[in-house]
Amino acid sequence: MTFDRSIKIAPSILAADFANFGAECEAIEAQGADWVHVDVMDGHFVPNITFGPATCAAIRPHIKGVMDVHLMIAPVDPYIEAFAKAGADVITAHVEAGPHIHRTLQAIRGAGAKAGVALNPGTPASAVAEILDMVDLVCVMTVNPGFGGQKFIDMTAKIRELRAMIGDRPVHIEIDGGVDPKTAPLVAEAGADVLVAGSAVFKGGSVSDPAPYGENIRAIRAAAEGTYV
Numbered sequence: 001m002t003f004d005r006s007i008k009i010a011p012s013i014l015a016a017d018f019a020n021f022g023a024e025c026e027a028i029e030a031q032g033a034d035w036v037h038v039d040v041m042d043g044h045f046v047p048n049i050t051f052g053p054a055t056c057a058a059i060r061p062h063i064k065g066v067m068d069v070h071l072m073i074a075p076v077d078p079y080i081e082a083f084a085k086a087g088a089d090v091i092t093a094h095v096e097a098g099p100h101i102h103r104t105l106q107a108i109r110g111a112g113a114k115a116g117v118a119l120n121p122g123t124p125a126s127a128v129a130e131i132l133d134m135v136d137l138v139c140v141m142t143v144n145p146g147f148g149g150q151k152f153i154d155m156t157a158k159i160r161e162l163r164a165m166i167g168d169r170p171v172h173i174e175i176d177g178g179v180d181p182k183t184a185p186l187v188a189e190a191g192a193d194v195l196v197a198g199s200a201v202f203k204g205g206s207v208s209d210p211a212p213y214g215e216n217i218r219a220i221r222a223a224a225e226g227t228y229v
């Protein structure tokens, strides 16, 4: 995984057909997805349950590019090794998920994955000030985590603040929640480069009719790159 600041679209398979993850991952990559975003929820840190490392390992062979695993679980540390072994390229933990984010990030890099840290809407940018040299990605949640299809919460001031704090470090700013062609330009202009989108990518399409996935990805990318009309 090499670092670059171009816009990357990361469809969240939370909005995919859960009975068909392998084919869904192949379909979104064929339709232009840059990364595949995988939402892990535990029914404890967030009020919803999805799946764990076994499912990640099962879908890994169906993803050619970056598998971006967003852990909405607490505690995190006991499960890092399992998600790394499952083939996650990026493992993102929430700063709110425990008292020891520094240790968690060390463990993620120690397991051979890129380290991400996520911030809930109520958490300020300053929460990551001391750990910016330990991360490859900062994920700014633009919804309260737990569900797809929620309304975008404007976090552009926080994104700008993070962009300035990050400076020249090779750290991605990822946005997660409510990203669509209307909200994408706001976050891209503020400094984000990885745009997660679930409902806005999967709407109107299916494994047997994947063309809408491509149209949706192109619309979000064009909007973020400033060419959307």
Ligand SMILES: O=C(CO)[C@@H](O)[C@H](O)COP(=O)(O)O
Pocket (backbone or CB within 6 Å): 012, 014, 015, 037, 039, 070, 143, 144, 145, 146, 147, 148, 149, 150, 176, 177, 178, 179, 196, 197, 198, 199, 200
């Ligand atoms: O982590 C989460 C939600 O907790 C996200 O990754 C959602 O899956 C994004 O879905 P949309 O808001 O794009 O529908």
Ligand SMILES: [Fe+2]
Pocket (backbone or CB within 6 Å): 012, 037, 038, 039, 070, 176, 196
């Ligand atoms: Fe997510």
